[in-house]
Amino acid sequence: MYNMAIRTGTTIATIQRVNCYFSNMIYIGQLFWLPFHPPPITPTPQPKGCDLPINIEAVDPGRSVTFVTINYPAYQTFTVTMGPAGTQGIDGTVVGTFGTGTVGSLINTFNIPANLQENSEIDIRVSTAHAEPYCGYTTFRNNSSTVTVIPQPDFTVDSNDINSETECTEGGCTTVVNFIIRNIEPAGFNGTISYLAFLSDGDGGVIEIPGSTNFNFAEYGQKSVTTPSVSGLYCDYYYDCSVSVFVDSNNAINETNEENNRAIYLPN
Numbered sequence: 001m002y003n004m005a006i007r008t009g010t011t012i013a014t015i016q017r018v019n020c021y022f023s024n025m026i027y028i029g030q031l032f033w034l035p036f037h038p039p040p041i042t043p044t045p046q047p048k049g050c051d052l053p054i055n056i057e058a059v060d061p062g063r064s065v066t067f068v069t070i071n072y073p074a075y076q077t078f079t080v081t082m083g084p085a086g087t088q089g090i091d092g093t094v095v096g097t098f099g100t101g102t103v104g105s106l107i108n109t110f111n112i113p114a115n116l117q118e119n120s121e122i123d124i125r126v127s128t129a130h131a132e133p134y135c136g137y138t139t140f141r142n143n144s145s146t147v148t149v150i151p152q153p154d155f156t157v158d159s160n161d162i163n164s165e166t167e168c169t170e171g172g173c174t175t176v177v178n179f180i181i182r183n184i185e186p187a188g189f190n191g192t193i194s195y196l197a198f199l200s201d202g203d204g205g206v207i208e209i210p211g212s213t214n215f216n217f218a219e220y221g222q223k224s225v226t227t228p229s230v231s232g233l234y235c236d237y238y239y240d241c242s243v244s245v246f247v248d249s250n251n252a253i254n255e256t257n258e259e260n261n262r263a264i265y266l267p268n
């Protein structure tokens with residue numbers, strides 16, 4: 001149910017409420033009515049200089065080039081062209097397209113066209129189709145000797161590393177979520193990682209806990225996280241809450257795999 005909520009831009013509580021279904025367990029063959037949320041409006045591009053960065057990550061000589069886009073405008077479609085050095089890729093050979101969606105930082109690989117496979121240097125250009133487009137260009141050498149492949153981190157969270165703890169006093173009960181973020185790739189990362197934790201008590205009560213933590217490791221590493229405490233749900237050994245955790249929730253970090261950032265803990 002958590003994945004349905006994420007994919008349709010709504011919340012677990014909303015799905016449960018409109019379907020009069022207040023369990024977190026779903027079964028094969030069940031039908032749910034999902035509230036309609038219109039897609040986000042594509043912003044109207046403003047005039048820009050042709051200065052979007054294209055970071056060349058790897059070259060397979062005569063065959064392909066891999067590059068990274070960082071902080072590109074969201075919800076845009078870019079056409080990729082290649083041409084001889086000095087042309088800036090203008091009126092070059094179209095080799096493909098890519099879309100930014102909500103994430104402006106992507107890794108892209110495109111084939112070098114046959115008419116440029118013997119060139120020692122090639123210009124590559126990315127551009128939207130607007131009259132005053134977002135665009136950028138750079139030159140890469142058609143060999144592998146000048147390129148260093150930059151490893152990317154890969155953050156993951158596992159359901160076995162998630163739990164909730166409740167403490168009760170005369171003033172009421174508060175709950176925290178504990179989980180572990182792991183970097184499973186040999187790539188250093190020194191910065192802040194955002195997260196979202198969702199607590200659900202099985203009776204329709206859902207609390208969202210946003211937060212962030214610093215992650216500073218040279219290579220592989222892990223970080224134990226405890227969220228701020230929240231009240232309103234009662235979760236303990238006898239009445240456990242289900243917990244969902246989403247790491248890098250703002251998609252700010254380039255990773256080798258963006259599909260393993262979520263996990264769900266379900267009580268027995």
